Amino acid sequence: MSLLSIVVPCYNEQETVKLYYDAVSKVLSTMDIDHEIIFINDGSKDNTLAELTALYEDHRGEIRIIDFSRNFGKEAAFLAGLRAAKGDYVTVMDADLQDPPEMLPKMFEVMEKNNNDVVGSRRVTRAGEPKIRSFFARNFYKIINRYIEVEIVDGARDFRLMKRPVVDAILSLKEYNRFSKGLFVWVGFKCEYLEYENIERVAGETKWSFWGLFRYALDGIIEFTNAPLHFAFWTGGGLTFTMFVVLLVLLIRALLGKAVAMTAVILSCVLFMGGLILLCVGILGEYLAKTYGEVKGRPNYIIKDLYE
Numbered sequence: 001m002s003l004l005s006i007v008v009p010c011y012n013e014q015e016t017v018k019l020y021y022d023a024v025s026k027v028l029s030t031m032d033i034d035h036e037i038i039f040i041n042d043g044s045k046d047n048t049l050a051e052l053t054a055l056y057e058d059h060r061g062e063i064r065i066i067d068f069s070r071n072f073g074k075e076a077a078f079l080a081g082l083r084a085a086k087g088d089y090v091t092v093m094d095a096d097l098q099d100p101p102e103m104l105p106k107m108f109e110v111m112e113k114n115n116n117d118v119v120g121s122r123r124v125t126r127a128g129e130p131k132i133r134s135f136f137a138r139n140f141y142k143i144i145n146r147y148i149e150v151e152i153v154d155g156a157r158d159f160r161l162m163k164r165p166v167v168d169a170i171l172s173l174k175e176y177n178r179f180s181k182g183l184f185v186w187v188g189f190k191c192e193y194l195e196y197e198n199i200e201r202v203a204g205e206t207k208w209s210f211w212g213l214f215r216y217a218l219d220g221i222i223e224f225t226n227a228p229l230h231f232a233f234w235t236g237g238g239l240t241f242t243m244f245v246v247l248l249v250l251l252i253r254a255l256l257g258k259a260v261a262m263t264a265v266i267l268s269c270v271l272f273m274g275g276l277i278l279l280c281v282g283i284l285g286e287y288l289a290k291t292y293g294e295v296k297g298r299p300n301y302i303i304k305d306l307y308e
């Protein structure tokens with residue numbers, strides 16, 4: 001029988017882990033598959049660890065716990081969970097039941113039927129979320145998708161069912177700064193999304209502040225695009241060129257004996273120099289972008305399978 005590994009990052013989730021376990025085991029009991037649940041205690045400051053070890057004692061062999069020395073963030077917890085997972089299938093879920101376990105059987109069904117490597121989940125509504133947060137989230141997807149070579153689907157959750165080769169591919173990306181939303185799609189494979197309505201967390205509260213999310217979005221853009229670096233190059237180049245033309249016009253006017261305002265000449269010179277400096281910074285940026293890419297050491301491709 002094949003094995004399903006469920007990875008659950010937990011940070012200050014004392015109210016939810018038990019509820020989560022009950023909900024997920026109810027669903028798992030209806031499914032024809034072996035499973036292991038890997039909880040990552042991401043440096044919780046409340047009684048999450050005690051709650052987890054109690055579950056562990058009650059359900060030996062079913063539960064594994066990875067306990068972090070401090071809070072490393074959800075991305076790090078993910079990574080530890082994926083590395084530890086032994087399953088042929090792996091899924092990542094939030095502890096707060098915002099990722100409905102009832103979707104698991106459906107995910108398997110779709111995976112089987114359409115021969116997918118990944119079945120993801122996607123919220124079609126953002127009900128219950130602050131308006132301003134939805135606004136920024138929508139625009140984040142618009143901006144990042146303009147520059148990135150793969151598409152990050154708006155509303156896609158981290159909750160997804162993956163086959164072993166996909167997990168291995170994600171683990172083969174060695175970069176330190178991990179933006180999972182990007183990495184998940186970057187590796188490719190055949191993927192399909194199931195849609196569902198937003199669900200609010202059962203208990204406890206969200207760990208994301210507005211600025212926390214903003215930084216996360218910014219990290220995603222910096223990790224996956226060099227657009228901010230190209231910006232200096234193009235504005236600098238544009239400015240230099242325009243000012244060059246203006247200076248040329250002024251010169252011609254002067255040569256034709258027409259009046260030329262000295263302030264116009266000085267201003268054009270200053271802007272021309274400004275543009276030139278920005279352009280040079282931009283050129284440095286282009287090299288930096290390449291170096292950044294190299295330092296990340298991402299593989300150039302990922303092989304799905306080999307026919308030998």
Ligand code: UDP
Binds near residue numbers: 011072073074
């Ligand atoms: N989480 C974590 N480490 C952190 C922050 C969050 O492991 O530093 C976990 C958290 O316990 C939960 C999941 O990541 O299981 C999603 O967090 P949350 O529900 O706060 O995010 P939201 O659903 O509001 O985006």
Ligand code: MG
Binds near residue numbers: 094096098201206
């Ligand atoms: Mg949540």
